[in-house]
Amino acid sequence: MSDRWNDEPPPDWESLPPDPFDDEPEDRFEAMAPEPAARAVPAPRSVARGADGLAEEALAILRDLTGRPDANFHDGQFEAIEALVAHHRRALVVQRTGWGKSAVYFISALLQRRAGAGPALIVSPLLALMRDQVAAAERAGVRAAAINSANVTEWADIERQLDRDTVDVLFVSPERLVNPKFRAEQLPRLVATAGLLVIDEAHCISDWGHDFRPDYRRIRSLIAELPGGVPILATTATANQRVVDDVAEQLGAGGHEVFTLRGSLARDSLRLGVLDLGTQWRRLAWLRQHLADLPGSGIVYCLTVAAAEDTAAMLATAGHRVLAYTGRTDPADRLVAEDALKRNEVKALVATSALGMGFDKPDLGFVVHLGAPSSPVAYYQQVGRAGRATASADVLLLPGIEDREIWHFFATNAMPTQAKADAVLGALEAEGKPLSLAALEARVDIRRGQLELLLKVLAVEGAVQAVQGGWTVTGAPWVYDAERYERIAAARVAEQDAMVAYENLSAPACRMVFLTGELDDPDTTPCGRCDTCTTPWYATEVSTESLADAQASLDRVGVPIAPRAQWPTGLDRVGVSADGKPVRGKIIPGEQVAEGRVIARLTDLGHGNALRALFANDEGGRPLDAEVPADLAQACLRVLKEWGWATRPVAVIWIPSLDRPRLVESLATGIAQAGRLRLLGPLEVSPGSPPPAEQTNSVYRVRDLWQRFRVPDAMAAEIRALGGPVLLIDDLIDSRWTLTIAGRLLRRAGAGGVLPLALASIA
Template identity: 65%
Template sequence: MADTITLYDQATAILRTLVGREDARFHDGQFEAIQALVEGGRRALVVQRTGWGKSAVYFVASLLLRSRGAGPTLIVSPLLALMRDQVAAAARAGVRAEAINSANQTEWQEVTARLEANQVDVLLVSPERLNNPAFRERQLPELIRRTGLLVIDEAHCISDWGHDFRPDYRRLRDLIGTLPQGVPVLATTATANTRVVHDVEEQLGTGGTEVFTLRGRLSRDSLRLGVLRLPSPRSRLAWLLTHLGDLPGSGIIYTLTVSAAEDTARLLRENGHPVRAYTGRTDPADREAAEAALKNNEVKALIATSALGMGFDKPDLGFVVHLGAPSSPVAYYQQVGRAGRGTPSADVLLLPGPEDRDIWEYFATASMPSEHAAQRVLAALEPGTVLSTPALEARVNLKRSPLELLLKVLDVDGAVRKVTGGWESTGQPWGYDADRYTRIQQARVAEQRSMLDYENTSGCRMEFLAHALDDPTAAPCGRCDNCAGRWYSDEVNHDASDNAAQALSRVGVELEPRGQWPSGMDKLGVPVKGKLKPDEVSAPGRSLARMTDLGWGTQLRTLLADTTPDAPLEPGVIEACIKVLAQWNWEARPVAVVAMPSRRHHQLIGSLAQALAGVGRIPYLGTLGTPNGWPEGGPGGNSAFRLASVWDRFQVPAEGPAWFAANPGPVLLVDDLADSRWTLTVAGRALRQAGAEAVLPFALALRA
């Protein structure tokens, strides 16, 4: 008993440092989980609602284990936003935490050195990092040998049945099996029904090890839930324009697609609402800035996809609105759980649309590996062959995202292996598990039906969600629109409706300028940091369309394909570009046109730039020079390295400064394809430094 009291006192002292309150006490179950890990060396699964304090369990346990001579804690964490919050929370408790992820590549060497010097208490890694060849072969074995505690955060991702299934998480079962005897394991999640719990327990309990499972009440008393049905995308956007200012505090507006998030954010900003978009396409530095802006209440809302989900921590988040419903009540519960964690009340409203089901079907199909596609990949990876993902993409006729997902599945199944330079076959036989994928597909169809039931229920909405998570304490909340009546208006302002209609019919896509340099650029020989200076940044630009658009996207993909010969643009494409420029409400008309240099699309870009100059009756100043060599690299990759590959590669002709001095005004900068936007950013900076009053980027296409 004395030992237990001593452990409790030690744990309580750490908890109070963590939360910054001398009167802090453990929630029900927190100390029991800590005790199971520290004294029992057990494998534990904690299923508790958001805001309960799961991170407190593993941070307190980590320090207690470290004080007993254990090695560092390894936390597998799925999202960069989650890692940033966890590192900040760890520092408050005196935990020396580091992260290794795609956003801090320039810091990996220092982190490794601190690990080797035993100066790290907690290391956070993404599940994808565990399969990085260099990390897997050089660092992971020693890290596993020394690990004092393994934590699997958002553990529902382990399960085939989890709402956010990620193939990389499936290899954690093998990782658990490699741990030294007696190393405790903690899996945590807020969104697991009974089927997911049993699946995770089975994977934690390798070798017949008993799993200690702690499940708590999942209902959230602070949330006021509602569902508002409106007839069209136009009316839903108009409702947002009319009522966003009425919602309490600051919050998150979720959309189902990246395009919807970006278009909605643009519409709201143009109508005076301080918002930012946050998607899987958002650069890591811009994501971090957006998270900080929301936490500091500098914006009314982030318009986000599911990229902003698990682990984002803003205790006073006042509302969550969904433009379109997630495909399951469990996924919906996880996202709305961001709100009201530290406040007595928060508003949660769902605006479903008839197109939701088509989007669900698309993503459900995209996440399932195709047997035919898998066999094509395996056939391309002949014995002794190593192929990069782009090389495979060209051989098997698969787009990048589904190909990468398929490779992960084949990797976890043991059929392929990620190595330096790409992928190789393991030579092991592989069979398509049709029964398994059929069961998963059937489960997801059932979840979709359940989501529709949530939208249409006349009963308590919180009770419905709690039942979906198999919470035995589920009961009416007394707060939702079905329990207490509608708390929201369905009225839409007429001007807001017109503005929404114009947004949906708009030609062209906004090209947002870069405003923040990636961190760690000095380590790559690029002398920049922080924000771009006002005299370096380009103005917001435009593109004809996204490469993924249903309309122009097909033609643009053909025009810009590697197999399409370079040639001047056809009149129809140029006319469409002119229409985009005609609707571009720039502050001042451009005084000149400049073209980006291109090895592959020299005629294409030149013909477009000259045509735009001719229509506008303004000078065409030619193409930027490349005296230091052509830009290196290609699409994809870390933002810091993308910037380094184009840095100092563009030069304004010698007569440029004198011309700009004599002809003040904006310059239209024309390119073929905008991807990371660092090429346009660096070229625009060169023009600004040469004296251009402003730079207006225009790209024929925007990737994705």
């Protein structure tokens, strides 16, 4: 380009004075591999096998399952099998990753089938892991199938196999337990004929578990519906005593005794370490310089999608074979990435928690964290991916200064509030008929992701139910348990403090003992391998070259912001109309804004740090408001210079801000001055227009903004006279509805195009 954006900004512009943080909740449920061909069910055998006969038969299945003629049970494995098969007990198994919990339930399921029982029902969120387990199950003659949200086209075939009694193990995702069709058509038969119920990753049942999921709480009622004598197995590798007690209480509903088998959780193969490098670019520089030195292939975990994608891009540019793996990764691409890591075709996957419990690579050589998870238990679970079938694996944590604010964001969005619960129940009661999610969203001021979570919580607590056509109230009494949620929130804060304590651990304390101690493991024997038991085993230096390259990668600016193209459903219900007609469907092309730009996302590395500081509040909780800092001013001009628009803008207009008026005006004024553009001023705020709510869904956001702004007559005349596109300036982009509605007004006033520009976006 050859225009003013290539020049240095004028002196007065140069001299300006100085978490959701992740994606939508992850969809971890993926289709299983094709089921093997049906075979005849073995003739029923008597359950009353002798202990020696049962042990011999179980060992034979284990050796088929592992493909090793010399395989033997780990301590406790046969005891769990015997409790389930010989005594039909309810068992809770808490054992470290790699101990062989899946072998217990596969062997028990097949032994039950041979005794004439029905198929085992396994509730699990780990369908990615099941792809690996199916192949092993086939070797032992276990016929496995799955019913989940990702393989709907296979359901009819699986139903026929169930009718023919040719399924030994049926996996279901926890979400199926609240699906009306599944509950009505499949679940009663499965419950009536089940030979075994397995609850995998059972810590998800508990409010206190590090990965609590509302759908899992349905299992309590599922247990109550089982016929007498059906054995139940719950398994997990990450449960402290509080979680163990909670899960055992749920398993023992009805007065049943629970057989609890708990082993040592220490992992002899893991070599733990913490390296605090301070700044983000030093962490990236260390990783860029030393990734190749880590053993084998592994995982680099990041706390946010943006961090994972940016880190993967930086490492790839530096010549490392890596792939990103996040909640934004297409399901097909996830499979490709998983396979590439398993075949050691990449050095690492750079991932969020989307690559969690469901991934199995026994020879994984290392796990590195750029930023810490919010609890030692969650950290233990993630690092447990490494070293399952190797003598040694390296685990390194590179904590970040931004970790606590990310933890806080996730924590504050995880639990429902009474006001939101009351709003949902009130809307459903008032309607008197089922409401779809979209229809309910138009009636309550709650964002889609939070609304889905809240409905799940209310469903498992019996206040609402999913039916054909949407959601309805059940009529059952329901009281918001404020005390319980306060206790959970306090527990989460304690977990965060414990994670910080782990980071700051020093000799003679042992990192492995600290982690397993958080899981209430009584074994306090030091590991003798971590960086506090010995000396740091990892390199600590960062070269000047790596630092420069990392800083350059973080200095990237300019994130595209896609324009809104569709109005949200339900605007007619909240009184939004245009020219006497309801507003619905696609936004008229002539009233749309163009693709916009921000310097960076608040979740980004690099400029994300400065932007988070800029949009922080003071100690009293009030927004800070100042002119644009010089470094961000320069970054903004770089964004404009590299934009590549078809037609250069002719004027600058800004959206008036309630919280940061000085910031927005200085940004607009500086841009106009630097680009020699007409500064047309701010849009007007309609008299008496109330400020829009901060936390709101799309329907209510549009409603609140629809009449809020107007284009002054003098501004409209200048827009028509100039005839070209205008830059529309804002400070922070969240839902994009403010820019969409303000831009529509400017297009209707005659603007040849509207180019939105803001300092940052939420995500």
